[in-house]
Amino acid sequence: MxxxxxxxxxxxxxxxxxxxxxxxxxxxxxxxxxxxxxxxxxxxxxxxxxxxxxxxxxxxxxxxxxxxxxxxxxxxxxxxxxxPAALCVGDLPTARLPEGGLVCLAPSDSLEHARFVMLENFFSQLPVMSGPYMLHGVVSWQSIALAHLRGRCETLTDATEPAPEVGIKAELLITIHDIARHGCVFVRDTDQKVTGLVTAADLSLEFGNLTGPFLQLGEIERRLRRCVELMCPTTMDLRQASGYNRANSPEDLMFGQIVQVFKKPDRWERLNWGLPHSGFVGKLDDVRGIRNQVAHFRPSPLTPEERQRVDIFAGLIKSLMP
Incomplete structure (x- = not known):
């Protein structure tokens, strides 16, 4: 470094x-x-x-x-x-948009203009603001539909509803209910400036970023345990290769102990894959480090390079152990 x-x-x-x-x-x-x-x-x-x-x-x-x-x-x-132990609203990228990044409407704008901006940008809602600190409300496709049902949908005010707000330091977990209920929440920084919004779609994306690698690594681990069954056909073999004297099956091993089995040349030869031992173990140990980060739920998602390494190894082990 x-x-x-x-x-x-x-x-x-x-x-x-x-x-x-x-x-x-x-x-x-x-x-x-x-x-x-x-x-x-x-x-x-x-x-x-x-x-x-x-x-x-x-x-x-x-x-x-x-x-x-x-x-x-x-x-x-x-x-x-x-x-901080808890994920906060401010940890999501859309909670703190760059200057000018929050698209909004002015109270004097027409409802036709609001429809056009939402269609043009594929937005589901837009804030109505008269400055970075003054949030008047929110216009959405749902609020427009409700205004039509009420029999009055001519101006922007007719379709404007109160905007749900949350502080940038609020814990994300306890804010999820409000996001799901309203579709979005607008975020205020500690100086009360509106800095961004978090939508249900943002939550879905964050969920995928955090849990996608978790699920993929679980699939890798299950295939590795099947490999261990081939490398260690007896309980004695399993205990000697893994270094865990209380193991009765591959399911009893931690990920690091699985790696130890793969490091044994005599066990590796039982797979008969025709691949370089050191090269495979090096890739496996790299995945082990990434897996430990995901298993401990670090607050930041994996980097693109880490995701790529997991994807490549997942494809490799799947081809070897379908």
Whole structure:
């Protein structure tokens, strides 16, 4: 890990950015203790420091990378801080859109204009605002239909309903009910500025990002256990190869113990796959590391590169063990 070029002059000119942006400069997307340790070590080597500490706040929280003062050198026995345990609304990308990214209507706009903007952008709803802090309500296809049923649907006001709101630091889990009930919630930052919205579609996408790899890795693990059955036909074989003396079947093994079985050359030969042993075990160990991150429900989704590695290995093991 080397210091990103964006931070080369941070000692003379402090760099202000968010936690997410700082992680991105180091090609990372989550705050595992190991990752944070590597980033902080690289900053200290260049006599820089992240203020507040990288583990504080949420992914959208602001930090400053600047020169490291002598009195700020962390003590060796300083207690380790943990990142927030719960996913927050602000952890979703659409909760904090870039400047001008939130498409909205003005109270003076016509209902025809609202229909056109929603059709043009494939939107289900639009906020009605008179500034970044003043949210008058929301217009949706449902609110327009209800206005027609009520017998009055001529102006934008006729189809405008109260807009559900939520704070950017609200826990995502307890907000899901409101999103499902209203179809979306609008997000206010700590300064009360409306910064974005979270829709049911956003939740579905996030659910897929988080659970898709979990399900795929489960399929990989089940196929690997079938391989272990072939490599270890007896209980004694299984215990010796895995190092787990209480194992009675492959189902009793942890993922790491499965890897240990594959590392044994004599067990590997039983599969008769005609593949390089070290190459396969290397790919398997790589997947093990990714699997451990997913199994511990880290708050950030896998990177595209990690997803690709899982996809490739899933296809490989499926072809070998249908």
């Amino acid at each position: 080397t210091l990103p070029p964006e931070l080369k002059d941070a000692a003379a000119n402090p760099v202000e950015l968010t936690v997410r942006e700082l992680l991105g400069l180091f090609s990372e997307r989550n705050r595992d203790p190991e990752i944070v340790g590597r980033i902080e070590a690289e900053l200290r080597e260049s006599e820089l420091v992240c203020v507040p500490a990288l583990l504080n706040g949420h992914l959208h929280s602001p930090v400053v990378v600047r020169t490291l003062d002598a009195e700020e050198e962390p003590a060796a026995d300083a207690p380790e801080q943990a990142p």
